[in-house]
Amino acid sequence: MISTIVMDFYLRFLYHTLVVPYNLTRIFAFICPYDIAAFHDIRDSDREDQAKQLCNSFKARTTKKGGRLFLIPYVQGDHWVLIALDPAKEKYEKLAIYYLCSASRQLNNRKDMMKLINKVVFLYRTDESLTVPRVKPFDQLFTWIVIRCPHQRPDSVDCGYCVMRFIKDIITHAKTSIFTKYYDDACCEEFGDAHINEVVEEWC
Template identity: 30%
Template sequence: MFGIDRLDASLDNSSFGRPLSAGVSFKLEQDLLYQAHRHNTQEVRAHNICSRLMASKLNQLVLAPFNPGGHWALLAINAYDETVYYLDSLRTTSRVDFRYVTDMDITIFRSQKNIQTSRKQPIWKTVKASCPLQVGVVECGYYVIRYMRDIITNGSIVVTDLIDTRTSYSQLELDEVRMELADFLGGHM
């Protein structure tokens, strides 16, 4: 689970990469990822997302990459605005199970933070028209990483304004993400 905080530019040992733009930090919540990997249940996913939402600040997106089974997609959650952006490079993944978990987490967040709202459920925005479409069959994880990189680099909390409107990422852009990931993982071995 990742959080984008435009107010905190500090990075520590658990950081993924380096700041991608001034005032933006990209932190890897390693313990949450480890728990989610070991126990991929709705309860653990709900706990992990809720913990990250509770730690989030106003004007901060929580980026939650997830794999509902054989395919990676991305949720960008603005808990204070009760908006969830859904980015899927294949545009085919069913959202039923993680939508329930995410809606429940935002309800818990509102209750714990004592936020009053007239909405019964968060607003879900599927980023289709502007979300680059995956052309191969194995690149979904790299697309999710690239989506996160684009969101962080552009530094806004309105995801639909951040994602490039091309139909697909170029091979060079995906290779750039592969190299950054390899450098990061190589530094932790």
Template identity: 25%
Template sequence: MCTFVIFNPQRKRSVVQRNNPIISSSVPRSLHLLYCYCNRALNDETNISMICEEGFFDDQYEILVHLEDIIPFYHLDPITANCIVIYMWHLYKKLKTYNNVHKIRFVNPHIIPYVACVTRLDKNSKFEQLNERASVLADKLSQASRNQLVLVPHNVGYHWILTVIDPYKETVYLLDSLSHRIRDEDWKYVVDMSIRLFNSNKAKKGKKHVTWEVVKGPRQPDAKQCGFYVMRYMRDIIEELATIERDSLRSIFIKPQYSREEIDEVRYEWAECIQDYIYD
């Protein structure tokens, strides 16, 4: 029996194409069962509520899971920010199990949304928007403890990347499953400015330039799986914290591409996390 399906009248819904839940041997069983359930139980006016404890995103946080989150995730299509937040919640609980919460801080991708570039005629407005985003990120960095890595999934316009920040060392690691270079200068500006603001908030004299390291991690096989790769990146970081502390973050990303089985591990865990909130 479902105990957490609620009505949410304020959310503006997009049209979601329902698909017949045909079994596929390539889909993790837990995800297929979740998909079948949601096709029957959810509609434009219902969702699954997942209450996350304080410490995940500072105050208590509620994730509202919609059909528009479930369907693309099932079909390996481009996924929503909600999908990534759900998996971050799963990873946070794993960190708690191993008493490693003090080593990782998550930043909610909803609070620093992508803003399309404005024209040169509106340059002042552009930098006002970028500085506002930098201020939000700086506030989250200020809550990090020394030697804690800050994981920031970010959408740079129809594409997810992972930015890993060590604010006290003023070092930024970029993982982009489409490219091994910095492609979004606006996002680089936001992160650089957030670290300058972090230093100001801490009354700390910073370096002249923030250190950026582009990590040559696994690359996605198509134009759709960037969100899944970001989730797998975060999983690998948390699974290999000891290696990162001994060597470097780059040392754990040596594969050219993730296997389907490795991506399906993420999909299985994601579905299991949601199912915990459906059944007694």
């Protein structure tokens, strides 16, 4: 499995080779994987402060007009997934949180992740005077959409590389919404050697 350092390096690579040259800074923003990974290493009593820090990361990179998709590589234990969302949608009913997992792990098994992201979005929208749902458990606040993305190879530890590939595909298509069935021109059942090697060669 790739490290947080490698994931952060690849995000920087994409920012300088795709996002900036193609004038996509108004469409995409990244949340540093260090900020998310740190959440799992702190005490429960400190998690409120951590959520506020992540909320401030959103504030620093977006506007009330919305239209910017945040790409958030998230690692828990030994597995990377990708979360994507625009926290500044005018109405919360239109806010979708996209979930891409190359191992098809169910959201029901990631309650902590859902609570964290929902809480950060809730804090952001409250601070920015945007509409929020009535009080619910934090893992049920917003709509999550599971994307039918390509899978990693069986018995592999390619999840990090798959997340890198997801991010690149999303940026290449330059849209703030993601099709449930992924992208027609990039969809496949499984990422093979060619898909993974392309990502590896880019940052090596």
